[in-house]
Amino acid sequence: MKAAQITSFGAPDVLRVNEVARPAPGAGEVLVSVEASSVNGHDAVVRAGELKMMSGRRFPIGTGLDFAGVVVETGDGVEGYRAGDRVWGMVHPRQRHTTAGAAEYVVVLADRIAPAPEGVSSVDAASLVVAGATALLALRDSVHAAKGERVLVRGAAGGVGTAAVQLAHALGCHVTALARERHAQVLTSLGADEVLDYGTTTSDRLGPFDVIVDTVGTELNCYRSRLTKGGRMVTVGLSAPAMAAIAASTVYGSRRIRTFSANPGTAVLRDVAAHVTSGALRPVVDGVYPLAEITAAHEAFERGGSVGKQVVAVSA
Template sequence: MKAVQITGFGTPDVLLVNEVDRPAPGAGDVLVAVEASSVNGHDTLVRSGGLRMVSGRRFPIGFGLDFAGVVAAVGADVRGHRVGDRVWGTVHPREKHAVAGAAEYVVVPADRVAAAPAGISSIEAASLVVAGATALIGLRDTVRLAAGERVLVRGAAGGVGTAAVQLAHAMGGHVTALARDRHAAALRDLGADEVFDYGTTTSDRIGPFDVIFDTVGSELNCYRSRLTRTGRMVTIGLSGPAFAAIAASSVHGSRRIRAFSANPDAAVLRDLAGYVASGAVRPVVDSVYPLADIVVAHQGFERGGVLGKHVVAVAG
């Protein structure tokens, strides 16, 4: 079968579509025939070597944090999944995988997959797995957004940002989106009450906010100053300066900046599927690439400026 792997760290050009043996599920595992995967920031960090502590230096390393497809086989002791079920899920982000989601087949523990939402394609489902779960964990579980609170989503046009706008709206928040001006109409359609152009809007011109959901990782202290007295801020844009801002903010009680691990289990994926089924969250796909164009998909992701997700079509 075909699987995306690297044999060394570097730019998108190091990504290879290799022929490898099809994996077999062990006890408690599910084998999924993958139909689609997406490109995530985690993937680019692993590829560049920024997560050597996780991936290690033993090659090959497989790619694709998330996937959507059909159950092809189940191991012993698996309950709740049957051959032919449509599912979505993730590989474990803190483990090294020789074969991951960007492959024709992937094996994962049964508790890392859940029934995919009905009524959407695998391409659309793949666009939401990590992005939607990250937004849900951040807003619901980390900052505990309450109805009526004012929410700022920075980087609102990206995959996680578009999911966060929709979920914050569904949870009853008053949503302000910060993104490129050309995406304003689309973000309002997704549930944003206000949209500001990040290129011309400085932090002192907006707010205050009860919750800030940040996907960018820069100017965190400037935006933290726009929190209310009981405000909460969370970021997924982790970098050296971001870690410094997080550490410095730890003395400010509830106004500190939090980071979190988006490592969704089946329960989170089921909850996310419920939002999709209700119509509160819908997929936002910017571009679709065949598996053979995985290099181009990563190049597009790194250029930025998109609305939604870059998705890789593995089958079909």
């Protein structure tokens, strides 16, 4: 089979599409024929060598955290899935993979997949696996956003940002999106009540907010200061300065900065699918690239400035 792999740490040009042996499912595992995968921040930092503790230093390393496709074969002990089922899921983000979601086939434990939402193409589904799960876990489980609260989504035009805008709107929150001015129309259509240009709007001109969802990971203390008493902030844009700000914020009680590593299993993926089926969450795709052009997909991701996800169409 063909699989995209990291051949050394560095820029997108270290990616290669290689011929490798097709994996076989073991006990409790499922073999999926991948139709699409997307580019996530996790993929970029692994490729850049920023997560060597998890990826290891032995090459090649697989890339592609998420995927959507069709079950081909199940291993011993797997119940609830059979060949031909459409599914979506993700590989474990804290384990090393020689091949991952950006490949013609992927093997994962059955508790890392769920039925894909009906009526959604695999390209669209792949754009929502990590983004939808991360936004849902941030709003629902981390900061417990509630109806009527004022929510700021920082980095609102990205994959997680566009999903967070939609889910916060579905919760009945007043949503302020911080993004490029040119993305205002799209973000308004997704449910943002207000869109502010991040290039001209400084943090001291914002707020107050009950909830802040940050996908950028910079100036966290400046934004934390815009919380109401009892307000909550979560960031998924991790960096060394971000971790320092998170640690320092623990003295602020409920106004501390929260973070988490999105690692959804079947239950969360089912919940995301339910939001897609209900119409509360829809895909936002900026570009679609064949597997052979995965380098270009990563380059587009790193350039930024787009709205939504970069998706790699494997066999969709």
